[in-house]
Amino acid sequence: MSGILKPLLSNRDASDEQGSCGIRKRLLDGGEQRQFAVSQVVIKDARAHFHNKTWELYIVQKGQGILKLDGVAMEIKEGDVIEIPPKVVHQAIPQPEMTVLVVMSPYNAEKCDIEYL
Numbered sequence: 001m002s003g004i005l006k007p008l009l010s011n012r013d014a015s016d017e018q019g020s021c022g023i024r025k026r027l028l029d030g031g032e033q034r035q036f037a038v039s040q041v042v043i044k045d046a047r048a049h050f051h052n053k054t055w056e057l058y059i060v061q062k063g064q065g066i067l068k069l070d071g072v073a074m075e076i077k078e079g080d081v082i083e084i085p086p087k088v089v090h091q092a093i094p095q096p097e098m099t100v101l102v103v104m105s106p107y108n109a110e111k112c113d114i115e116y117l
Contacts, residue, residue, distance in 0.1 A: 020114055021046035021092055021102075036105045043098045048091040048117040055105050056084040063098035067091070089117060 021041050043065060058067065064077040068091045069084065076082060076098075084090050092100065106113075
């Protein structure tokens with residue numbers, strides 16, 4: 001149990017990588033022990049997509065933009081929290097820039113539960 005009690009969210013050691021919605025830093029990778037994955041994403045060139053089984057939370061940390069959910073556009077800004085259920089087509093568009101904390105459950109959605117339109 002004591003191994004779980006370490007800091008979980010830190011981008012000090014996280015490296016940048018290209019994700020489906022932009023440049024991502026993995027803050028908490030799911031692994032077999034976890035139910036969630038958490039990434040900090042600088043939204044850039046995001047493509048419309050959906051997940052068959054995965055729930056996502058978008059927590060806007062910086063900036064603003066448009067989030068399209070099943071074709072309906074909504075303005076989002078710093079401090080907003082948006083829940084995205086499975087099978088909802090979504091696309092984030094920064095205006096002009098936006099950084100989002102993305103929480104995914106189950107943890108492995110970025111690798112195996114994503115379909116692009």
